[in-house]
Amino acid sequence: MIASKAKLNKKAFADAPDMKATRDGYGEGLVRAGEENKNVVALCADLTESTRTEGFAKKFPERFFECGVAEQGMATIAAGLGISGKIPFIASYATFSPGRNWEQIRTTIAYNDSNVKIAGHHAGISVGPDGATHQAIEDIATMRVMANMRVIVPCDAIEARKATMQAAKIWGPCYLRFSREKTAVMTSEESPFTIGKAEIFFQAPGSRALIIGCGPLLHNALLAALELKKEGVPVSVLNCHTVKPLDEKTILTLAKKCGAVVTVEEHQVMGGLGGAIAELLATHLPIPMEFIGMQDTFGESGPPAELWKKYGMDVPDIVKAVKKVLRRR
Amino acid sequence: MSLHEGKLKHLEEQAMKIRELVIEELVEAGSGHSAGPLGTAEIFTAFYFHILHHDPKRPDWAERDRLVLSNGHICPVQYVALACAGYFPVDELKTLRKLGSRLQGHPHRGSLPGVETTSGPLGSGLAQACGMALAARLDGKKSRVFCITSDGEHEEGNHWEAVMFAKRHRLNNCTVVVDRNNIQIDGNTEEVMPLEPFAEKYRAFGWNVLEIDGHNIRELVDACHEAEATYEAPSVIIAHTIPGKGVSFMEGNYLWHGKPPTKEEAKRALADLRTLKGKIRSEHE
Numbered sequence: 095m096i097a098s099k100a101k102l103n104k105k106a107f108a109d110a111p112d113m114k115a116t117r118d119g120y121g122e123g124l125v126r127a128g129e130e131n132k133n134v135v136a137l138c139a140d141l142t143e144s145t146r147t148e149g150f151a152k153k154f155p156e157r158f159f160e161c162g163v164a165e166q167g168m169a170t171i172a173a174g175l176g177i178s179g180k181i182p183f184i185a186s187y188a189t190f191s192p193g194r195n196w197e198q199i200r201t202t203i204a205y206n207d208s209n210v211k212i213a214g215h216h217a218g219i220s221v222g223p224d225g226a227t228h229q230a231i232e233d234i235a236t237m238r239v240m241a242n243m244r245v246i247v248p249c250d251a252i253e254a255r256k257a258t259m260q261a262a263k264i265w266g267p268c269y270l271r272f273s274r275e276k277t278a279v280m281t282s283e284e285s286p287f288t289i290g291k292a293e294i295f296f297q298a299p300g301s302r303a304l305i306i307g308c309g310p311l312l313h314n315a316l317l318a319a320l321e322l323k324k325e326g327v328p329v330s331v332l333n334c335h336t337v338k339p340l341d342e343k344t345i346l347t348l349a350k351k352c353g354a355v356v357t358v359e360e361h362q363v364m365g366g367l368g369g370a371i372a373e374l375l376a377t378h379l380p381i382p383m384e385f386i387g388m389q390d391t392f393g394e395s396g397p398p399a400e401l402w403k404k405y406g407m408d409v410p411d412i413v414k415a416v417k418k419v420l421r422r423r
Numbered sequence: 424m425s426l427h428e429g430k431l432k433h434l435e436e437q438a439m440k441i442r443e444l445v446i447e448e449l450v451e452a453g454s455g456h457s458a459g460p461l462g463t464a465e466i467f468t469a470f471y472f473h474i475l476h477h478d479p480k481r482p483d484w485a486e487r488d489r490l491v492l493s494n495g496h497i498c499p500v501q502y503v504a505l506a507c508a509g510y511f512p513v514d515e516l517k518t519l520r521k522l523g524s525r526l527q528g529h530p531h532r533g534s535l536p537g538v539e540t541t542s543g544p545l546g547s548g549l550a551q552a553c554g555m556a557l558a559a560r561l562d563g564k565k566s567r568v569f570c571i572t573s574d575g576e577h578e579e580g581n582h583w584e585a586v587m588f589a590k591r592h593r594l595n596n597c598t599v600v601v602d603r604n605n606i607q608i609d610g611n612t613e614e615v616m617p618l619e620p621f622a623e624k625y626r627a628f629g630w631n632v633l634e635i636d637g638h639n640i641r642e643l644v645d646a647c648h649e650a651e652a653t654y655e656a657p658s659v660i661i662a663h664t665i666p667g668k669g670v671s672f673m674e675g676n677y678l679w680h681g682k683p684p685t686k687e688e689a690k691r692a693l694a695d696l697r698t699l700k701g702k703i704r705s706e707h708e
Binding site for chain 2: 135156157159160161162164166167169170171172173174175176177178179180182197198201202205206207
């Protein structure tokens with residue numbers, strides 16, 4: 095059932111769970127990181143309010159640098175700061191950073207081993223009305239393929255705050271992915287969170303499938319697990335917030351027990367979390383797998399919940415995927 | 424630091440020595456860029472042997488001035504200057520571009536002492552220099568940051584984003600030196616993508632603009648002093664140079680931008696350098 099070690103929010107499965115955007119967790123975490131270490135600096139490319147960099151900019155004006163609408167400039171300026179002993183956090187929408195400035199991140203941050211933290215906001219199709227130009231659905235893949243880069247996708251606002259603060263403490267380039275919409279707060283202050291360590295959120299006895307998810311969509315995975323339990327299909331749900339480096343041991347142990355895997359992410363099914371898990375399983379434990387995510391298409395304008403439905407990332411879609419993978423078990 | 428005649432002469436000789444080593448290094452490597460490294464020998468000599476506050480025995484000294492090479496493809500001359508200044512053995516220059524070498528085809532931070540950042544992809548050096556200048560200011564350090572760029576890389580948007588940023592944040596501890604040699608891989612800059620009026624562009628962005636003969640070490644040293652004394656804006660030193668300088672058959676020819684001399688060409692190049700293009704007799708003849 096609900097894994098007691100995860101210490102989830104008691105209202106996680108309620109009809110009206112607590113709602114908060116992961117970008118708010120970033121804003122809070124950034125201020126806390128700034129309080130803890132004077133070398134933390136923040137940069138933004140004309141999106142200070144919506145990336146929630148504002149709180150830091152107000153509290154530490156001397157450590158905040160406005161770059162204007164210039165994501166390539168922002169990444170490379172941060173690279174210089176990161177080489178010089180600072181811990182820069184750069185924020186924009188993920189389609190622009192790490193979208194537009196991919197090569198700058200590759201050369202001057204990743205290959206350079208500069209201690210820069212890249213915050214990609216408004217990720218996924220749940221950005222909604224802004225439409226496909228602003229819906230990053232490729233960023234996990236494009237960041238994951240870079241040597242030296244960590245990739246972290248927090249599932250809710252609390253985890254987002256913890257991830258931001260931890261990213262400031264570990265050495266090296268990190269990509270952190272955040273969403274615009276208010277989404278269910280699944281975890282609590284007491285929930286364990288360590289970069290690189292996947293957490294079991296739900297474990298039905300005799301689980302026949304393992305759902306591995308990251309980001310706010312994990313809430314749909316939890317609801318699907320409950321639904322499946324009602325239907326007599328026991329499954330487990332793993333919060334794989336760190337897509338790179340993968341917690342291989344936890345994933346392989348659970349996958350072996352369950353015998354089949356479904357991945358859930360608000361991202362293209364190619365190259366993201368699903369791709370990473372497929373690489374791992376193909377190498378060590380080839381078992382049937384299904385992928386929930388964008389199926390090689392762009393998004394469009396619309397209300398977030400409707401978009402999740404239309405593009406096959408809703409609770410019934412996950413239930414269906416589990417049943418499908420079980421037939422191949 | 425004042426530059427008396429004796430030292431100036433010494434630096435000029437050092438620049439010629441650096442050119443010879445660049446030719447030897449390139450012919451050994453079998454690939455790499457010739458024109459830019461030869462054209463900037465005086466600039467690198469002036470920085471590593473006179474202008475920079477640095478210590479080759481302590482490349483990580485926190486108070487050092489930084490030299491950021493933005494156009495990483497001219498690294499053969501930076502490598503020679505670093506070796507001659509004592510960062511690593513001159514013998515190691517022979518390993519340029521070879522498997523396992525610290526002298527990567529384009530500079531990589533962490534591989535070689537003295538290399539402040541990774542470069543090669545163009546237009547990203549000034550922004551990194553801005554980041555370093557900001558960090559120095561935050562830490563209350565007096566270090567200065569110099570960024571050497573090519574003229575061709577001014578076609579990159581990333582560079583101009585940093586030009587705006589440096590002015591907006593008044594990074595007067597950051598100075599750009601442009602190797603204005605008028606060539607790039609595909610031809611002459613004014614044919615490939617015109618950059619003129621070049622100085623006016625920087626002035627329009629609010630920068631302090633200085634123009635010098637890039638082969639005149641005294642002019643460069645003076646310009647760096649003037650840049651340091653300018654508080655209200657960052658400075659750019661446009662250094663007019665001759666690509667391939669010192670080797671008659673390379674000078675001014677864009678075809679030498681991206682290739683090394685063959686063994687035969689290297690012999691002629693070295694003879695040119697040692698005889699000042701035949702003006703003096705060489706003991707090597």
